[in-house]
Amino acid sequence: MTPPALPRLGRWLLRCAVPSQWAESVAADLEEEWARRLGGRPARWGDHVAITLEASRVAARFALERTRLAFLATGLDLRGAARALCRRPRFAAAALAVLALGSAAQVAAFAVVERVLLRPLPYAEPERLVEVSGEERSTHETSRVVSSADFALWRDGLADVVRLAAYELGPAPVRLAGGAEAQPAVVARVSPDLFDVLGVGMARGRAFATGEGRAREPGPVVLSDETWRSRFGADPGIVGANLVVDGQTHPIVGVAPPGVEFPPGVGLWIAREPVGVVARGVSIEFASLRLVGRLTGTTDVSRARQRLEERGEALSREAGRAQRPLALGLLEAIVGPVRDTLRLGWLAVFLLCLVAWANASGLLLLRTLSREGELAVRQALGASPLALGRQVLAEAALLSLVGAGLGVGLAAAGLRIFALAENATLPRLAGVGLSPAGGLVAAASTVLAAIFVGTLPALVATRLHRPLDRQVPASTRPAPFGAPLVALQLAITTVLLVASATTGWGVLRLAWRDPGFDPAGVAVAPLRxxxxxxxxxxxxxxxxxxxxxxxxxxxxxxxxxxxxxxxxxxxxxxxxxxxxxxxxxxxxxxxxxxxxxxxxxxxxxxxxxxxxxxxxxxxxxxxxxxxxxxxxxxxxxxxxxxxxxxxxxxxxxxxxxxxxxxxxxxxxxxxxxxxxxxxxxxxxxxxxxxxxxxxxxxxxxxxxxxxxxxxxxxxxxxxxxxDAGLVAPLTQRVAGALGARRFQAGVFAAFAALGAALTVLGLYGQVSFVVQSAAREIGVRLAIGASRGQVVVRVLRRGLAPAAVGAATGLAVAPALSSLLARRLPGLVEPGPGLSVVVGAALLCVVAAACAVPARRAAAVDPVKTLRCE
Amino acid sequence: MTQVLGELEQMVLLAVARLGDDAYAVSVRDEIHAQAGVDLSRGAIYVTLDRLEDKGYLRSRFSEPTRERGGKARRCFRLEPEGAAALRASQRALARLWQGVRLAAGRP
Incomplete structure (x- = not known):
């Protein structure tokens, strides 16, 4: 009797999990047993289910075994890799330092990007929040500040499409009533419905009530969580106390929840209903208000924004106003100005990582070549080329893993310093640190690093085919892939240096520019x-x-x-x-x-x-x-x-x-x-x-x-x-305006310096290794008549040739980068080949110096000693 | 040093040895159940057979196709000399361990 066929699902499971040489016989065994169990009666659906379950159990057992073997093999490989690395602590330390730097840069850059750009606003339905600015109807010039008259017109006339709130931001001296000396704080004077518009409840006390801040008496105050903690020691009884801001006493009515920081950088909010200025019956307009709104209605956000602008245009035209409202997503309004800087920073980090990985790969390659003898013996003892390659990959994986661990630690420390040093240019940076998503980035970076660092050396290890009968010692043969890695590092470093030099030069140029007036000795203050x-x-x-x-x-x-x-x-x-x-x-x-x-x-x-x-x-x-x-x-x-x-x-x-x-x-x-x-x-x-x-x-x-x-x-x-707190020297104001540019230049300078240091150190290490391993050849050359100068030139050529190719490649790419920077940072960067050539030449000089030290060491080889060894 | 076989490996090798030319996964499982009273999962039998073949203790071949299997062949196993040696070594090791051991009656 022919047994019933195994259901498709069971067959598919066996095909997926069971080794091919077993799959058919296992299926046939199951069918045989199934037929025996049925005893000639037709199979019911319950029988189908039972046999499929049985097939799935067999498949699971094979999968488990496969996993166990894989772990066993990986564990063995990693253990072997750890032992091999421990035998060469200097090599391991150098590679780990390089990989840790690369990993730290990536994790830190992601943390900043995530904190500033990717984090949603901590408000209800943040996609419906917009910044409303004014556009001159005749000239189409936009201004982020509007007058109180326009605010009143738009708030009342557009109430069915948007709920508007207004604010002004500025520093002011703040102290508790009866407290010590006042200290400056960033104060937002806001219309009382700001928190309703944002959709934020209070952590303590209450938000502003309608009508507050409208009368002549000072409006109530809400503290930010950060101010409450840092200034008032998280005093639970702060609500109800009085605060003196700029000489006026205000009651504290609430504390905002953590994370609520709008406008960015604010320390406390004071309710103040904006009112127009009327002098002797004549209305005076001061455009000093910034507006935030929540789109209302059930329509989608883009449609609602369009409706707001259409209605606003009609409203402003009817009222004979010069400006009409424009709406921009609130998140975009906050982070838009720094998006390009962060993107360029991200690009710099990526390039730096490539330099670090190429550097580590070069080191591992040289290390693999230096172990040719050991690998040949292992091959002769039965290790397959694949096993040798796997061993090298395991070393790369272990280095990447430990490097990533160190890098995460470095990133955490670096982020703390960065957050302290950088408090003006980037909004929403406060509280930046490592996050679960940052952990994922570190993990992905580890895998990529292991692949990038290990692939070439592993390939080389699989191709060392001459076990035990080598005619030429490995050390005297040129490293086959070392030159392209050096060239790659030089190319990337050149690009980074050009970017750094271009932006740095731009900042210097701006700082040195004659403004046409003399800001030294001038004090300025805005009046309100x-x-x-x-x-x-x-x-x-x-x-x-x-x-x-x-x-x-x-x-x-x-x-x-x-x-x-x-x-x-x-x-x-x-x-x-x-x-x-x-x-x-x-x-x-x-x-x-x-x-x-x-x-x-x-x-x-x-x-x-x-x-x-x-x-x-x-x-x-x-x-x-x-x-x-x-x-x-x-x-x-x-x-x-x-x-x-x-x-x-x-x-x-x-x-x-x-x-x-x-x-x-x-x-x-x-x-x-x-x-x-x-x-x-x-x-x-x-x-x-x-x-x-x-x-x-x-x-x-x-x-x-x-x-x-x-x-x-x-x-x-x-x-x-x-505001007495706003009195400042004009030079400070001028320097402050360059702050963002300085930051942009600083980002590139830091990465370029790291890239250059890695490249120079890596090249120095590689040339040193070549000199050390070719000492015998150099000694023989000197013994048969080569001059020391010839030896120096030969070693220099070995290091400088790929470096020159890399620098030339970098210089070829640099103009495109300069154009990109010029587009992204207008006014700061002017594309031009002159600076690139200077940077390339300077880098080659440094590289030549890095090669010259081992070259001199090569020239000092004693031929007599070498021949005696022969 | 002789590699000591695991309990499962010993049972499978012994079942193959007992069954001779008829040893294949289904019969091996049945034999262990019948003789030792141990009901092993099919997956465990397959994985152990595979591992023992990798170690060189067993060798597999495909039998002639049979009607009761719908014209499909069985994957039959034969004990190799290395497998027999490993079984003997395990037996000796256990025997030495048992020497002088007296377990109190009735105690687990």
Whole structure:
């Protein structure tokens, strides 16, 4: 009788798990037993299930055995690898150091990227949160700050599509009421519904209630978790205490949960409903609010965002407003500006890892070649080429595993230092550390490192086919794969160095650039002309006494007000029609700065023709202008421009002076044509050009700026018009603007330095090894007449030839990288071959020096000793 | 040093030795069950046979196809001299260990 066939599932399981030589006979055995058990009756479904289960049990037993054998073999290989590495501790230490560095760089870079870019915002439905900025309807210029009037219009008019909250951020001195000396903290003055918009509950106490911060009395305060812990020792009774912020007492009503840090860097929030400024019935607008919103409704996020913008455009047009709202995802708004920096950093880390792995691979390759004798004996004793290769791979795996362990430790320490050192450029970095995802990256990196490091040496080990009958000692034969590895390292290091040099040079160039004015000895402070301060007076009337008081401070030589301070991005840009030049159409665009009479003296900006404004002209808002030399080029040159007239917003202004071209915007931008006008000529009224974004005090000291700062703080505090905590030297402000660029350059410099160190050390090790193992050959050469110079040249050539090929390859790739950097870091990097060539040449010099040391050692070989050994 | 066989290996080798030319996985399992009263899983029998063949203690061959197996051949095993030597060595080792051992009656 023919037995019933094994069900398909059972057959498939056997095919998968049982060795091929067993699969058919096992199936036949099972069928035979099944037929015996059925005893001639037809099989029912229960029988099918039972026999399939039986087949699965057999398959599982084979799979288990296979796993056991694999573990046994791996354990044996790893044990052998550990013993082999322990016999060469210097080699093991060098390879481990290299691999640990590579692993640490990867794990740390991932931790930063995960913390800053990948982590979702800790708020309810974060994808519905948007940053709302303003776009000029006519010029399409965008501004992240909007006025209180626009905020009120959009909040009320767009309530069915978005729920808006506003905030302003800035440092302020903070202390507990009755407490010790005040310390600066980053304070956000927010509309009371900010936490509702974010969807955040309080860890302690309560959030702000509707209507709070609207009255004249100081609004309540919510502390961030970090501030509560670091400043107030996590005092459980803090809710209900009073806090003095910038001289005003506020009640603390709550503590936010950990992780809630919006806007980034905030230490505490004060409820303050934004209100417009009205002076003598005239509305004054100060664009100083930033907006965050939660999209409402059930439509998807992109559709809701589009609806917001369409409705906002219509609303602004109807209301006759200059700006309309634009929405950008909140996460994108926060991390967008640093995304490119982090991506470039990630690229640098990847390249550094390749250098480290190539380095370790080169070391392991040389070590394998040096063990040719041992491997040949093992082969003669029966080890297959595959087993030899597996042994080398096991060494690579063990090195990678231990290297990764060390690397994780290094990364944890490095991240702590990085988080302390880098607190300004990267948002959301606080609390950066190792995470489970970082562990996965470390594991993946270990596997990749083992494959990259071990493959070439393992291949070489499988090809050493001459057991016991070698005619030529291994050590005198050239390493077959060493040269390409050296070339690869040099190529990558060259690329890293070019990137580092380009960005570093860019930062230096920016720092050395002449701004056109003299920031040394200048102290500056932003004023906050809010309703409390301006409601009873026109702006000029309010600030004239302030200027007079400041002018009486003995340390101050000249003091002025302006609505723009370098190196902030240039704000208002207007077409200026110049007498005798083109008309409005095609007229040059000029950056508009409103200033008081002593502005040029205070900023150290030379008036090279004509004169500055008089106090009377500023007070009366006279129709006069000072233009810079770039704008003067359109008005008949520096001397010819004085006395001519310009048309601004339909108003004719007489040019009374020409100032030097100054970089009013960020340092990386060229000076823009600028028109200076008296501050009183419109900045405080509601005419066509009433948009005063900010006002700054600029005070030039008789000596360094530092001694002036306390006096300036005291005057501002007593006048109640500014945040004393924001008084700072202008040089600090200029240097701070370069901070992000410095960080970008620093990232590349650190990786390039590591890459270069690894490459040079690796090359030194490899050439040293070659010299050491070829000592016999060198001795014979010297004995038969070769000069020591020839020996040195020969060794140098051995190291320098692949290095030159690598450097040339790197230089060939470098222009593409420079172009990429130039696109990603505009203004900082200018692509050009000159710097690349210098970097390549410098690297080759260092490499030559690294090769020269072992080369000299080679030349010192004593031929007599060598021959005696022969 | 002689490699001592595991208990399972000894049982399988002895069953193969007892069965002679008829030793294949099913009959080996049945023989162990019948003689030793031990019900081993099929998987354990296959894996042990495979391991013993790798060690050179057994050699396998395929029998003629039979009707009751639907025209399929059996994978039959034969004890090799190395396997017999290993069995004897294990027997001697155990015998030496048993010498002088007196277990108290009735105690586990």
């Amino acid at each position: 002309p809010d309703a409390r301060q301006a409601r009873d007076a026109r702006g000029a009337e309010l600030y004239e006494p302030l200027l007079a008081r400041l002018a009486r401070v003995p340390e101050i030589e000249a003091v002025a007000l302006a609505d723009h301070l370098p190196p902030d991005p240039a704000g208002l840009e207007v077409p200026v029609a110049i007498e005798g030049s083109a008309q409005i159409v095609g007229a040059p665009l000029a950056h508009l700065v409103s200033v008081t009479s002593r502005y040029f003296a205070a900023l150290g900006l030379d008036v090279i023709a004509g004169r500055a404004f008089s106090e009377d002209e500023v007070r009366r808002g006279s129709a006069v202008a000072v233009i810079d030399e770039q704008l003067a080029a359109h008005a008949g040159g520096i001397t010819g421009a004085v006395g001519k007239r310009v048309v601004l917003h339909g108003r004719v202004l007489e040019i009374v002076g020409v100032a030097r071209a100054a970089r009013q915007g960020p340092h990386e931008l060229e000076p823009q044509p600028t028109l200076y006008r008296p501050l009183g000529s419109g900045a405080y009224t509601s005419g066509a050009a009433t948009f005063v974004t900010e006002l700054f005090v600029i005070a030039r000291s008789r000596g360094p700026a530092a001694p002036t700062l306390p006096a300036l703080r005291a005057v501002l505090a007593s006048a109640g018009v500014g």
